[in-house]
Amino acid sequence: MRKHTRTMRWLVLGAVLAIAAAACGGSDDSGGGDGGGGETFRIAIVAPSASNDLAFTQSIVDAVNRVKDERGNIEVAVTDGTFVVEDAAAAIRDYASQGYDLVIAHGSQYGGSLQEIAPEFPDTTFAWGTAADTFGLDNVYAYEAASNEGGYVMGVMGAMLSKSKVIGIIGPIEVGDAKLYVDGYAAGVEAEDPGATVNINYTGSFSDVGLASEAAQAQIAAGADVLTGTAQMVVGAVGVAKDKGVLWFGTQSNQTSLAPEIVVASQVYHWEVILDQILDQIAAGKKGGETFKIDLANDGIVIEYNDGFDLPADVKQKAEETIAGIVDGSIDAG
C-alpha cells in the first residue's frame, strides 16, 4: 500500500512537471519597465505560433514592442503557441480577468471565443485580427492587413525575375490574409506578364513545415523558378528554395535571414501603425467598435528589400512605381 502511494506521488510530480514545461513553452512574460509617472498600460498578446516564427505571430509581437519602446510605460505579456483555440480562449480570459487594458487576440480563429468573452469584461479593450468584424461590441477592435498590396508588388517583381515564366505560390488554408496575399501576388504576376503561369497550392495547414517543404519541391518540379508562400510553415519551403537556387519572396516578417542568397524581398507588417491609433482612442475613452487596416498608404505594410540580393535596377524601379500606383489608387491590387 505504501509503495502504491509513493508511485502515485511520482506520477503526479511527473504530470505537474510536464504541464509546467508545456505552459512555460507557451508563455513569455517580458515584464514592462515602470518608467515615468502615470499608470502603466498593460497589453497582452495571445497568438497561435511562436513569437519568433518569422511570420504572423512575430509581426504582432515586434509591433507591440516597437510601440512600447516609443511610448514607454507599457507592460507587455505574451502567450504564444496557442494553436489550440480553447487554450487561446483560456489565456484571453485570464488576461482580461487580470485587468489588462488591451488584450490582443492575434488570429482569425479566435473570433468565436472573443465574441463570448468580450461582453463579460466591459472595462477591457480587445483587439483581434486579421478580421473586419467587431461583432457590434463597443469594446472590440478588429484589424486586418491589405496583404494583397504587398503581394501584388512582389508578384510584379517575381514575373520580371522569372526566366521559366512559371511562378509558384504556397498557401496554408484559403482564408484571411493568406488568401489575400496569394490572390494579390497572382494578380501582380498576371498584370506584369499575362503569359506567365502561376501555380498555387494550399497545403491545408498553417504549421506543417514538412508538407510546406514538399509543396516547394512540387512547385519546382512543375517548373517554378520563383516561389513565395505565407504562414509560419514556409520556413520549410525556403530551405528547399535555397537548395535548388530558386528565388523566394517573404511575407508577414522579413525572411531574409533564412536564406540571404535567394530572398529577394519581404512584405513586412507594421501593426504599430494601427496600434498607435487604437491606443490613442483608448486614451480618449473609446474602447472599440472600429476596424483598422494596415496598407501601403499608411506605412503599415512595407516592402523590405534584401540588401544582399543583387536586384536589377529596372525591377526595383518597377516595384517602386507599383507601390506608388497602389497608394495613389491608379493600380488596383485586387
Next chain:
Amino acid sequence: MSQFFSQAILIAAVAGGIRLAVPLLLAALGETYGQRSGVLNLGVDGVMLLGAFGGYFTVLELGNVWLGLVVGVGIGAILGLATAFISVTLGAEQGISGIGVYLFGLGMSDLLFQKLVGTPLPIESFPKVPLPGLSSIPVVGEMLFQHSLVVYAAFLLVPISTFVINRTTFGMNIRAVGENPEAADSVGISVARVRYATVLIGGILAGVAGAALAIDLGIFQQNLTNAQGFIAVALVYFGAWRPLGVMGGALLYGMVNSIVLQLKTLGIIPRSWSDIAAMAPAVITILALVLVARRFRQPAALAKPFVRET
C-alpha cells in the same frame, strides 16, 4: 491530367512521398517493438520533438549532421528509459502517461528553442548519396536511389526488424511477453527486462526520427513534427504490428500526401477542393490498412501493465 505523367513530376512525387514517409517509418518501427511486447507508448511525438530540437541544435552549433543524429539517439534513449520506468516499473496507465511525455516534449522542445536559439536559423542537411549503379537507372534511379543515407537506413530497418521479431530469441521473448506475460514469466523470461529493451528501442528510433526530420528540413520550429508521432502510433495499428505493414502504411501516407500536393500545384485538384484533399492521405491510409489489418489482432497484453501474482 497528362501533365502529371511527365517524367519530372512523377519522379518528384515518388521521391517526395519517400521523404515524407521516412520519419513516420522510423518512429512507427520503434513503436512496433514496444507494442509487440505489450507497451503502448503515446509519447512518441514528444520524443520526436525533443530529438528534433536536439539534432537541430547540435548541427547549428557544431555543423555536423551525423553528430546531430547521434544526439537524437541519446535523447531518444533517455526518454525511452523514462517511459519504460513509468510504464513498466511504476505500472502506470499507459495512455495517460504517454500524453504526459508528449506534453513534456512539446513544451520543453519549444522552451529550449526559444531560450537557446530564438529566431529560426537554417542548418545544413544530410548529403544526398546516389547509390552506385542503381541511381543511374532511368526514372526509377532518381525516384528511389538518390536519397540520403538516413533514408536507405530507415528502409533497411524493415527487414532487420522483421527478422529480429520473428527469428531471434529476443524477438520470441518480445512476442511471448506481449501475448501472455504470465506464461513468459513462468518460464523465466523477465517481462520487465524485455519491455525495457523494446521501449528503449522505440525511444531511440523516435529520437532519430525527430532528428532526421529537423536535419532533413534544415530548420526547427515550435511543434515541428505537427503530430507525426501520433500518426506513427496509428500506423502500427493499421500496419497490423508487422514491420512490413508499417512500412506499407508509412509509404502510402507519404505518397498520397506527395501526389495530392503535385495535383494541387498543377491545378488538377481545384482550389475549392484543397481542404478536402488535405484529408486524403489520412483517409486513404486508414481505409487501405483497415482492410488489410482486420485479419490480424493486436497483442493480447497490449497496454496492460504486468504485475506478478505472488
